[in-house]
Amino acid sequence: MRRTAVTCLYVAAAVIALAFLVFPIVAIFAHTTPGRLVDQLSNPVVRDAFEVSLKTSLIAQALIVLFGTPTAYLLATNRFPGHSIAVTLVELPLVLPPAVAGVGLLVAFGRVGLLGSTLDVLGISLPFTQSAVTVAVAYVASPLYIRQAIAAFEATDPNLTAASRTLGASPLRTFFRVVLPLARGGLIAGLALSFARGLGEFGATIMFAGSLQRVTQTLPLAIYAEFDQNLDATLAMSGVLVLISIVLLLGLRIGLTWQASSSKRSSFLFGPSASG
Amino acid sequence: MASLILEEVVVPLRSFSLRLTLVVGSTVALVGPSGSGKTTTLRAVAGLVRPQAGRIGAGSAVWFDAARGISLPPDRRPVGLVFQDYALFPHLTVRQNVEYSRRHKADEYLERFAIKHLERAHPGDLSGGERQRVALARALARDPEVLLLDEPLSALDAHTKADVRSELQQLLAGLDIPVLLVTHDFEDAAALADQVGVIVDGELRQTGTPGELVARPADPFVASFTGANLLHGHVEASGDSTRMRLADGTVITTPGSGRGEMVLAVYPWDITVSTAPPHDSAMNLISGPIRSIAELGNRVRITIGPVSAEITAESLQRLGLEVGQTAFASFKATGTRIVANGGA
Numbered sequence: 001m002r003r004t005a006v007t008c009l010y011v012a013a014a015v016i017a018l019a020f021l022v023f024p025i026v027a028i029f030a031h032t033t034p035g036r037l038v039d040q041l042s043n044p045v046v047r048d049a050f051e052v053s054l055k056t057s058l059i060a061q062a063l064i065v066l067f068g069t070p071t072a073y074l075l076a077t078n079r080f081p082g083h084s085i086a087v088t089l090v091e092l093p094l095v096l097p098p099a100v101a102g103v104g105l106l107v108a109f110g111r112v113g114l115l116g117s118t119l120d121v122l123g124i125s126l127p128f129t130q131s132a133v134t135v136a137v138a139y140v141a142s143p144l145y146i147r148q149a150i151a152a153f154e155a156t157d158p159n160l161t162a163a164s165r166t167l168g169a170s171p172l173r174t175f176f177r178v179v180l181p182l183a184r185g186g187l188i189a190g191l192a193l194s195f196a197r198g199l200g201e202f203g204a205t206i207m208f209a210g211s212l213q214r215v216t217q218t219l220p221l222a223i224y225a226e227f228d229q230n231l232d233a234t235l236a237m238s239g240v241l242v243l244i245s246i247v248l249l250l251g252l253r254i255g256l257t258w259q260a261s262s263s264k265r266s267s268f269l270f271g272p273s274a275s276g
Numbered sequence: 277m278a279s280l281i282l283e284e285v286v287v288p289l290r291s292f293s294l295r296l297t298l299v300v301g302s303t304v305a306l307v308g309p310s311g312s313g314k315t316t317t318l319r320a321v322a323g324l325v326r327p328q329a330g331r332i333g334a335g336s337a338v339w340f341d342a343a344r345g346i347s348l349p350p351d352r353r354p355v356g357l358v359f360q361d362y363a364l365f366p367h368l369t370v371r372q373n374v375e376y377s378r379r380h381k382a383d384e385y386l387e388r389f390a391i392k393h394l395e396r397a398h399p400g401d402l403s404g405g406e407r408q409r410v411a412l413a414r415a416l417a418r419d420p421e422v423l424l425l426d427e428p429l430s431a432l433d434a435h436t437k438a439d440v441r442s443e444l445q446q447l448l449a450g451l452d453i454p455v456l457l458v459t460h461d462f463e464d465a466a467a468l469a470d471q472v473g474v475i476v477d478g479e480l481r482q483t484g485t486p487g488e489l490v491a492r493p494a495d496p497f498v499a500s501f502t503g504a505n506l507l508h509g510h511v512e513a514s515g516d517s518t519r520m521r522l523a524d525g526t527v528i529t530t531p532g533s534g535r536g537e538m539v540l541a542v543y544p545w546d547i548t549v550s551t552a553p554p555h556d557s558a559m560n561l562i563s564g565p566i567r568s569i570a571e572l573g574n575r576v577r578i579t580i581g582p583v584s585a586e587i588t589a590e591s592l593q594r595l596g597l598e599v600g601q602t603a604f605a606s607f608k609a610t611g612t613r614i615v616a617n618g619g620a
Contacts, residue, residue, distance in 0.1 A: 157363070162363070163359060164365075165324070165350035166353075168377045168378075177376075
């Protein structure tokens with residue numbers, strides 16, 4: 001009897017928690033008719049924000065993968081003085097309040113910032129441009145990718161890299177033929193996390209890039225701007241972000257499963273025909 | 277065939293340094309307890325570990341020379357290394373593993389190692405013996421000038437081990453390149469290699485054929501590692517033969533001379549076990565309750581006092597021996613060897 005009562009308490013707590021987490025998402029789609037939500041997708045504000053978000057996210061994520069992958073590999077496979085400091089620095093933007101990140105970017109790369117005059121000489125002015133959005137997204141999202149990538153690289157057996165080298169493969173060939181395929185699940189998971197974080201970025205973007213329609217107004221910024229003017233547009237954009245988030249979450253789960261199984265990969269189709 | 281040569285190679289390890297000079301002409305096994313520097317030796321030859329000093333090369337080719345600042349990267353040393361856990365690439369098929377180094381030779385080696393039928397399987401699907409064949413095929417498909425084997429039999433269960441060992445024996449006999457293998461098992465080393473080096477704490481204690489090591493172990497460690505019982509005692513009288521008294525008062529006779537504290541080696545297969553004292557009074561005799569009986573395949577190891585004897589399973593049946601029962605272990609004076617002498 002007692003045990004059933006305790007089980008009931010657990011179940012009740014779980015039901016309340018799940019309902020609490022899901023209810024706001026359901027409400028976004030239930031507030032108006034689906035037709036009105038779809039209509040809003042042709043609203044210029046919504047379309048511009050979607051375009052800005054997509055473009056800046058893709059460029060930012062490409063840069064994150066390009067610079068983050070070698071960084072993570074270096075940190076995962078080498079122990080040098082200052083290693084743990086380097087890892088901590090990589091993780092810093094993760095715990096930094098986004099508004100602080102925005103201020104930091106402004107006084108670093110802004111016109112009056114530390115690098116501002118250098119950039120000015122080169123004819124580059126970052127703040128309040130679309131590139132500023134990309135920079136802000138890359139700044140806040142990259143730690144998520146790099147952290148996951150370090151974990152994925154650390155999980156690959158160093159004997160496999162050694163075996164590849166003794167079989168005549170250069171370090172670069174070893175990386176592409178052995179390390180990357182074995183770590184790809186973890187890298188995909190990291191990319192999904194980083195993409196989700198970048199897509200939702202608000203604080204650093206609005207401080208460093210502003211909220212100009214067609215230029216720097218991303219989906220979260222447009223949601224905020226349209227909130228008291230056009231609730232339907234706000235809901236439509238929120239719905240789009242919910243759908244993208246679900247896709248990213250699936251990507252994350254698939255990536256993690258892949259990573260877990262890559263070290264003991266086995267195929268049922270071509271299993272051993274005769275085993276002793 | 278060019279010999280693999282290691283000259284005064286020094287690799288600092290956690291609590292000691294590996295110091296090694298070794299010429300590998302045919303098949304050499306390094307045996308020693310775990311942590312004695314065996315695997316490090318292989319990794320130094322393959323270029324995965326950089327020694328502090330010394331030279332490594334094959335024939336006239338220099339792969340490593342600390343004094344001249346030469347150290348070829350692993351991919352430029354013509355070495356085939358078979359890892360202890362085989363280190364097969366789990367995301368590639370058997371064929372892709374074997375052709376990892378040189379695509380056009382894969383078929384030849386898939387057939388030679390009888391793994392052609394497994395070519396589309398992944399390493400995760402293979403048995404221990406199959407994995408080892410893939411690892412060997414992969415290492416040899418590179419056409420190495422030297423083959424290195426790290427504990428080739430330790431990843432296998434006892435049942436598969438005997439088969440794989442004889443397979444490996446045949447393979448090594450047919451190879452015309454130097455082979456350096458390391459193992460912690462003297463029996464495996466003796467079965468696979470022409471020359472055996474016993475390595476302890478990074479230093480070679482003795483090298484020789486397996487027969488030489490058993491006949492003339494250089495020190496107590498080599499003796500016990502090759503399977504001998506060690507008897508510690510004090511010399512009572514010395515002359516043509518020496519009488520040594522053990523701690524429990526038993527007196528053992530051995531040829532040769534000695535004085536003070538002494539250690540004798542006697543091999544389990546030189547000891548006879550009986551339930552009554554033997555008639556031949558010239559035999560050395562140790563008696564006491566049987567401490568343990570352990571079966572090793574068709575051989576049985578019986579421990580009486582300080583010695584273990586090896587007898588056949590049939591003898592055990594015939595004698596009807598049981599743990600705790602009093603038994604007699606007898607061996608000839610000529611079956612003993614002095615391995616440490618003079619209070620060391």
